[in-house]
């Protein structure tokens with residue numbers, strides 16, 4: 236922070252152990268020689284900076300559309316900014332960008348697509364102010380080119396560059412579905428947060444999403460081994476190996492090569508998605524997070540933490556219609572409070 240209390244242009248490098256390895260050059264076009272950004276979000280007043288600021292990238296996904304991913308991303312961003320964190324929210328929903336609407340920001344000229352296709356020199360050039368102190372926005376892409384599948388190295392390059400943005404928190408709205416674009420952004424972020432609503436189609440979508448991302452997570456740890464092709468087959472439910480569950484997969488690979496089986500088991504232990512239940516209406520809805528965590532432990536062998544539940548509130552769509560963030564118009568509503576609690580939990584994650 237400079238003496239005027241503004242967010243510093245240069246300063247925090249990505250914390251040790253949180254760099255994302257990229258097949259692309261470390262320094263991208265438009266960066267300074269040091270690889271640090273040339274520009275930042277317009278100067279914003281800072282209340283409190285932690286002694287050792289560190290960046291945390293959170294990807295917000297969900298197996299299904301229309302469940303509140305953009306609402307949750309924007310609201311968590313506002314909560315974290317109000318708690319004194321510098322935050323940039325990024326619309327990485329390559330097929331249906333609308334995060335700016337959730338924040339009440341008119342369609343910005345520069346978007347993430349401009350960065351992906353090198354039309355701007357640095358990602359900082361497309362960060363715009365949101366009207367909320369300490370909260371910046373990178374708006375989403377609207378072209379078909381960007382919506383097509385990006386290569387894995389392109390995604391690691393994007394995430395690697397995003398991880399260098401000078402902010403305490405970077406929240407990515409990764410959009411709906413289980414395409415590789417969505418799943419890879421979920422996995423490449425430091426925290427993957429899955430939104431689910433208490434409806435059968437959303438719950439099924441969330442399980443599908445978790446299974447797909449778990450397999451992809453295992454796949455990413457097995458470069459250069461024949462086990463990779465087993466995982467690729469396992470992603471097809473009717474595969475020739477008869478693999479139906481992650482347990483079957485681990486067993487099959489273990490039989491093929493116990494050493495690789497061991498690597499796979501260790502990789503499996505590093506899969507730790509978080510869950511947030513949105514649009515709860517009844518007391519039993521509040522228990523969905525815990526019961527989903529229990530099912531994941533039993534059937535996928537995966538631990539997931541539930542960050543809480545967020546109540547349904549009619550005021551949300553009313554605020555949406557007026558293009559005003561709900562947590563700004565109703566900060567004391569149970570819905571806004573529970574989102575703020577989830578933001579507090581994100582802050583205290585180890």
Ligand SMILES: Nc1ncnc2c1ncn2[C@@H]1O[C@H](COP(=O)(O)OP(=O)(O)OP(=O)(O)O)[C@@H](O)[C@H]1O
Nearest residue numbers: 300301302303304305306411514546547548551552
């Ligand atoms: N807790 C809530 N209470 C009431 N309405 C909600 C709540 N959460 C989301 N909504 C409403 O649900 C709709 C979808 O929300 P949102 O756009 O955030 O979902 P999304 O998952 O990002 O959708 P998409 O997949 O299309 O991007 C919006 O009309 C929003 O106002």
Ligand SMILES: [Mg+2]
Nearest residue numbers: 304305328333
């Ligand atoms: Mg959305």
